[in-house]
Amino acid sequence: MAGKPLLSINDMSIVFTSPDEPDIEAVRQVDLTLTPGKTLALVGESGCGKSVTARAVLRLLDKNADIRTGEIVYEAEGGAVDVVRLKPDSLAMRAIRGAQISMIFQEPMSSLSPVHTIGNQIDEIIVLHERLTQKQARERTVSLLDQVGIPGARERANAYPFELSGGLRQRAMIAMALACTPKLLIADEPTTALDVTTQAQILDLLRQLQDDFGMAMLFITHDLGVVAEVADDIAVMYLGDVVEQGDVFEVFKAPKHPYTQALMSSVPRLQRKSERTRLTPIKGTVPSPKDRPVGCAFTSRCPHAFAPCPTIRPERTPVSEGHVARCHLLTHTKEEALA
Known part of the structure; x- marks a missing residue:
C-alpha cells in the first residue's frame, strides 16, 4: 500500500x-x-x-x-x-x-x-x-x-x-x-x-x-x-483471523490460503452449456468461537490440513511485496512435517 x-x-x-x-x-x-x-x-x-x-x-x-x-x-x-x-x-x-x-x-x-x-x-x-x-x-x-x-x-x-x-x-x-x-x-x-x-x-x-x-x-x-x-486491497477473515491480505488483483489471481482459494472456487461463473459444472462449496461449517482451534482457524474444513495445523498458529508469511498469508503450507511441506 x-x-x-x-x-x-x-x-x-x-x-x-x-x-x-x-x-x-x-x-x-x-x-x-x-x-x-x-x-x-x-x-x-x-x-x-x-x-x-x-x-x-x-x-x-x-x-x-x-x-x-x-x-x-x-x-x-x-x-x-x-x-x-x-x-x-x-x-x-x-x-x-x-x-x-x-x-x-x-x-x-x-x-x-x-x-x-x-x-x-x-x-x-x-x-x-x-x-x-x-x-x-x-x-x-x-x-x-x-x-x-x-x-x-x-x-x-x-x-x-x-x-x-x-x-x-x-x-x-x-x-x-x-x-x-x-x-x-x-x-x-x-x-x-x-x-x-x-x-x-x-x-x-x-x-x-x-x-x-x-x-x-x-x-x-x-x-x-x-x-x-x-x-484496491483485500483482507480475508475467517473466525476472527485475517488469513490473507494484499493487492486485490494479486490475491484474486494467485490466492495462497486454502480458505481464500475455497471462496474463489465457490463463486458462480458464466459458462457455456457444454462446460457447466457444479459449484464447489466449502465443506463443513464454521466452528463456534467457543471451540476455536488452537492453531489455524480453518483446520477443520481445510483439505490440505496436516500435522502442525491444529496445534500451531501459522505466522504471517510474505508471499510477495504487500501480500501475506497465514498458512503452514507457505513454510512447510507435508513431507517435512511428517519427517
Missing part, C-alpha cells in the same frame, strides 16, 4: 466476556492498514468478525466487548491518536466519530430513527460537529442529498425513513456519513439488501464520492464480485 497510512490496526484482539461463560475471542491479532484515497475490502463469511473489527475503530462495541490487546492508530488532525486508549464517550472520541471517521451501517431502516425526518438527522450531525446554524446546516443537508443522487432533495429532507425506498434510504445513510467530509469511511455491507441495479448505482456513487473527497474506505462485504469492482 502506497502513501502514509491514515489508520493502522496493529495486533488487535477483541474478547467478549460473560459472567457465566468463558471469554470468547471474536477477533484475533488483526493487522490492517488504510491509506487515503484507497479502498480496503474486508471479506469473509457471516460471523467472522468483520463488523466487530469495524465497530472497534469507532469504539461502538457492546459493553461486554473488550479490546484485549493491540492498538488502532489514527492520524488525526492534531497528530496520531491510539483510539483504543480513548473512552468511547469521551469528547476526543466524539470529535473523531462522525466527523473524521464515519460509518454506513448495514441496514439503514434499523439505523435511521423512524420518528425523525431524514433532514433532521443529518442536520443534527452537522450542527454538532461544524457549529453551523440550523439554517446553514439544512442547506448543507439538501446539498448532500442532491450530491448522492436523491431527486427532489429539499422535499425529501422532510421525509421519514419509512417513506423512502431501500435505495433512497441507503443514499440518505451515505449522505449522513459524508456530512462532515470524513477522512475515513467505513461501509458495512452497504449493498446487501439492494437489488442488482440499485447496488450498481450505490457502488458507482461510492467510487465517485471517494474520488471527490479523497477518503480512505474500509468496505465490508461477503460478495467477492463487489470486491473486484471497488477495492
Whole structure:
C-alpha cells in the first residue's frame, strides 16, 4: 500500500466476556492498514468478525466487548491518536466519530430513527460537529442529498425513513456519513439488501464520492464480485483471523490460503452449456468461537490440513511485496512435517 497510512490496526484482539461463560475471542491479532484515497475490502463469511473489527475503530462495541490487546492508530488532525486508549464517550472520541471517521451501517431502516425526518438527522450531525446554524446546516443537508443522487432533495429532507425506498434510504445513510467530509469511511455491507441495479448505482456513487473527497474506505462485504469492482486491497477473515491480505488483483489471481482459494472456487461463473459444472462449496461449517482451534482457524474444513495445523498458529508469511498469508503450507511441506 502506497502513501502514509491514515489508520493502522496493529495486533488487535477483541474478547467478549460473560459472567457465566468463558471469554470468547471474536477477533484475533488483526493487522490492517488504510491509506487515503484507497479502498480496503474486508471479506469473509457471516460471523467472522468483520463488523466487530469495524465497530472497534469507532469504539461502538457492546459493553461486554473488550479490546484485549493491540492498538488502532489514527492520524488525526492534531497528530496520531491510539483510539483504543480513548473512552468511547469521551469528547476526543466524539470529535473523531462522525466527523473524521464515519460509518454506513448495514441496514439503514434499523439505523435511521423512524420518528425523525431524514433532514433532521443529518442536520443534527452537522450542527454538532461544524457549529453551523440550523439554517446553514439544512442547506448543507439538501446539498448532500442532491450530491448522492436523491431527486427532489429539499422535499425529501422532510421525509421519514419509512417513506423512502431501500435505495433512497441507503443514499440518505451515505449522505449522513459524508456530512462532515470524513477522512475515513467505513461501509458495512452497504449493498446487501439492494437489488442488482440499485447496488450498481450505490457502488458507482461510492467510487465517485471517494474520488471527490479523497477518503480512505474500509468496505465490508461477503460478495467477492463487489470486491473486484471497488477495492484496491483485500483482507480475508475467517473466525476472527485475517488469513490473507494484499493487492486485490494479486490475491484474486494467485490466492495462497486454502480458505481464500475455497471462496474463489465457490463463486458462480458464466459458462457455456457444454462446460457447466457444479459449484464447489466449502465443506463443513464454521466452528463456534467457543471451540476455536488452537492453531489455524480453518483446520477443520481445510483439505490440505496436516500435522502442525491444529496445534500451531501459522505466522504471517510474505508471499510477495504487500501480500501475506497465514498458512503452514507457505513454510512447510507435508513431507517435512511428517519427517
